[in-house]
Amino acid sequence: MKAAVLTQLNAPLTLEQREDLAPSGDSVVVQLHAAALNRRDFWITQGMYPGIQFPAILGSDGAGVVSKASDSPAASWMGREVIINPGWKWGNDPRAQGSAFEILGMPIDGTFATEILVPAEYLHEKPSHLNYTEAAALPLAGLTAYRALFTQGKLQPGEKVLISGIGGGVATLALQFACAAGADVIVTSSSAEKIASAIRYGAQYGYNYNGTDWVGEATTEFGLVDLIIDSAGGVGYRSLLDLAAPGGRIVNYGATAGPPPKLDLFKVFWKQLHLIGSTMGSPSDFSEMLHFVNEHKIKPIVDETLPLNAVNEALEKMRHSTQFGKITLDCRD
Known part of the structure; x- marks a missing residue:
């Protein structure tokens, strides 16, 4: 697999070749077709975010196809087109996230890569009216x-x-x-x-x-x-x-x-x-958001799509806030 990796603050991400991922337990490997940037990614590169760890694969938004799975019921996702809920371990209180809440893309390896390991509970079917780029633009911002x-x-x-x-x-x-x-x-x-x-x-x-x-x-x-x-x-x-x-x-x-x-x-x-x-939202919020998007056939606005190896160019564009809509990455190898 290939991944854009942050190794130090205020420095470009480096494109690395890494070992291909292998699923375990209830996790699956998603072959990513597209990812999207968020302001969070830029803040992390500038040291303006708590708990920064190195090395880190940034990226909270992604869409692709489940390419590997091990145990049932995770195996039922094999071959399916998916998007990923980037808010993990919300907790039991719908009013606010718990202390264990995490956002995909640091410290958890994120979507600026050709593939990603994801627990099956955070997978959702890609809305059929969206292509992969549009779907990748949806999760965190939506x-x-x-x-x-x-x-x-x-x-x-x-x-x-x-x-x-x-x-x-x-x-x-x-x-x-x-x-x-x-x-x-x-x-x-x-x-x-x-x-x-x-x-x-x-x-x-x-x-x-x-x-x-x-x-x-x-x-x-x-x-x-x-x-x-x-x-x-x-x-x-x-x-x-x-x-x-x-x-x-x-x-x-x-x-x-x-x-x-x-x-x-x-x-x-x-x-x-x-x-x-308000913050990102609970698992129920994510499911309701997808239902709303499907019902109204909403397509996220994509400002520009760049290849994964141009991730630093995408981050620089976000620095200057010139975009209208989402900046996305083509993650296909």
Whole structure:
């Protein structure tokens, strides 16, 4: 097998030839056709993630065919087209992950490789309307977007939704999911091109969050919003409090801009706002997300596909956040 391996921080991944994998117990070997990048992969290369270990095969998203299996019932997966749930050992409480929770792709060897060893419990049938590249773009971002919108955000048809920082994998899938669920959606970005792309995919309006009064413009054109899906935090968080309708919900699945320097609790309690945290999601969330994707025939937006040996080029593109949708890798040897 071939694998792109991280051996030190702030250094390119190296493509290594390794021994082919062998299944054991309830685990199977998946011959990967495609993988996808997440912001997590870039953060790990920069040392901005806890518990980094070397060497590490990064990559949380993958799709392929089960090529080897040993014991029953894992053998029933032989030859089947699959995608992988990247959230392992969630625990028994659906409200939050347990202390043993792990994400595929460090410390567990991930999908930036030609094959991977996966316990059968984390396998799911690849949606038949998706090709391998589209399927690989779905797992981590789709799970995160689904939990933020539905499990935590309690989205209902006809509600007004803001998705901030449109362009990344989670945000673009949240846009697609919210539109499919019958919501009215607006987005923010600092890129006019990304805003235009979001409108093509169903957003009603888009606003440059660096604008002097984008909240006033949004309120006038669209009105106050019931649900906000945000991954930034930072200084812009105060604008979200202004745009949220009374009784509205703000769900955060990240804080790329850091903590808000000032949280106006007066607005929080006077407007009866709900501030909610969210992560990737439980096994039930993953199954429900796949059902939703199959029901609505949703296809993740793929910005670009590169060969496995160009993984460093893909990571560099993620560094500059120029993509709209997912960056994927062709893992076929």
